[in-house]
Amino acid sequence: MLVVETLLPGPASGTKVFHHSCFVMNTRFSMVLVEMDTERAEALAIAAERDLRAHERMMSRFDAEGPVSDLNRCAAEKAIQPPEGLWEVLSLCRDYSKRTRGAFDITLWPLNCLWREHLGRGEEPTGKAIKEARRQTGFKRLHFDEAAHTVRFQREGMSIDLGGFGKGYALERLAGSLRAHGVERAFLSFGESSITVLGSHPHGPAWPVGITNMFHPSETVHTFHLHNASLSSSGTAPFNHLGGPRAFGEIIDPHNGRPIEGYRTMSVASPSGIEAEVLSTALLVTPERDRAALVSGFSTISAVEIVYHSNAGMFVPRIAWKYGL
């Protein structure tokens, strides 16, 4: 934990800032609290980290002893009763799948594996292989028993992945806890792709968050002004976080079983962290003509899609679609 005293030369405003970062849910979580007694801020940070780790244990598919692994290992054989928290998460995911007309989908892991494996070898999977993998995906093949609170896979090989949901869910829960503890201003970030703010920036009416050009990070393409809101970004990039090449964009379009093409990002701001998270992926895989209908069922959101076009060897960003702005 760190109380940042001076990072820049020059006179300080006197605004006390508390910052805590930790590695959790496969990314770096940062929490910025302002105008707060250090001891209180530290206690909140410790509690926040503890809660995030509990969420991680509940939702990670990489914990071999965790409930998601139990489900992925056994739910094709028999109905599994997950812990109550995971049941709630899976039920929410099912609702969001319906509300996004299948664009949000936590069952795409078999397709993810198929594409990762083939593109890693420099080839595309065959149409037949894609078709077979698609038979192992889809919410319609997840059977929920409402009375028994059990889940069952209808096919062998099915596997769920909460990677596109967990951070938004955890942020929404954390924001609720902080509010319950009387916190009025906070900036919470999961690897910068999922952000939730409480209140406004201490020196302005909102928290301004700029989506930068991924090829020129010093250039901001669009700025969101967040106030008691969340912002989530999904997309594809030609490189990983270390700047190395990526073979695979990792976002599968459930409509055709193929990874989305080109370099694109979808950023969605919403009063709900979960909705921002769900919609950033769902809108990215939804054709432009269907997007307005999709978002009409949600609370007040704003969204920006940035598409990178190749122009004389350079990638140039363009706002290809926006909503609520």
Next chain:
Amino acid sequence: MDCDSSFSSSLDGSGHAHRREFLKRLAIVAGSSTLLAELPWWSPLRAAPVGDSPADRVRIGIIGVGTRGNLHISHLLRTPGVEIAALCDDYEPHLQAGLARVKGAKGFADYRQMLDMPGLDGVLIASPLYLHARMCLDAFSAGKHVFCEKSLAYTIEECQAIANAHRGSKKVFQIGHQRMFSPVFLRALELVRNGEIGQITQIRAYWHRNGNWRNAVPDPSLEHRLNWRLYRAYSCGLMTELASHHMQVANWFLGTHPVSCAGYGSINYWKDGREVYDNVNVVYRYADNTHVVYDSLISNRFYGLEIQIMGPKGTIEAEAGRLYAENPPPAPGIVQLINGIEHGFFDTVPIGGPSWVPDLKQDTKGHYLVHDKPTDDGTAISLAAFANAIRLGEPIPGMMEQACRAGVCVLMGQASMEQQKEIAWPEEFKE
């Protein structure tokens, strides 16, 4: 954080030529290190690489050819310019096994006869603790250079006697605390001095094993002789045989010795007739109010061995060779946000770009201190330093001080546990 190091050379590969080449590179490193003021014992390594002429050859005799003595044989056989001229052990099977490994070495059952052997430059003492002082003093009297295994001696008075005798002899003395020559520990010291973890506020060290710590004894009459570590007349058990290593490191990193200590020890598991504790817990207090917390036991090995050097900015686990930042650095956008708030600016927080699909989990496992972890724990380099010092005819600076501080520390800990009271550093002790 830059964790590359000039000390990151590996000592893997066992060939003589490889070792010679390694020592040549080491001489360059030793000559250029900015830490040399804190590593005076590295100075012999700056000597010109040894040649093959007989004049360059150093003739060494080893006293005690048990487990540790045999390890030294392995290293010395590969150390350029060293001849193992004699071996001594009063346990005949060990002596014969040693002689079978070292062609041409002369065998002795009595170390005093070995000290009389003409042409012997130095001795390496790897005998039971209670014999260290007697053998060191006799070796200095005989005009020999001395490498003594840790811990320095059985009593504080004996530690003092060795220090006094060495001061008068002008001979090379070296103690078997190999971490003083470990590239990983040197890198750890460099990071500490560069402020990477901030002020050292606590050191916690432990050495945990799970076993009875016994050697097989062919005849009950040999029990005390072969299992000397278990009996109080010959050893202080875990404190002298294990703790002395980490107490040497603690004193080295803190740059001084403790002012007092208090601890508890007992035999709570291996109730088999042994006389030394099978679990020990000692806290050492230093003048600046830093504490070193040490524990050791031989009934659980889950945590293994480690020395954790802690400060407000990070923790170094030197045995694992890792540095853990206390607080992972925030992303650049977050740093900008914090700066802005503190300085009254209302700025946009830039996000997105390649860092927005991060996978930084590996950072939770810390940063490697050196990327090319050496297979040697410092023992091979320390023996090369010993041989070089003999060749140069110059005592190794700072070595006796390190030996005394660690040696006295562990005896203080033992006394505290046995007397059940706080024990102060002996102010009259002259390092």
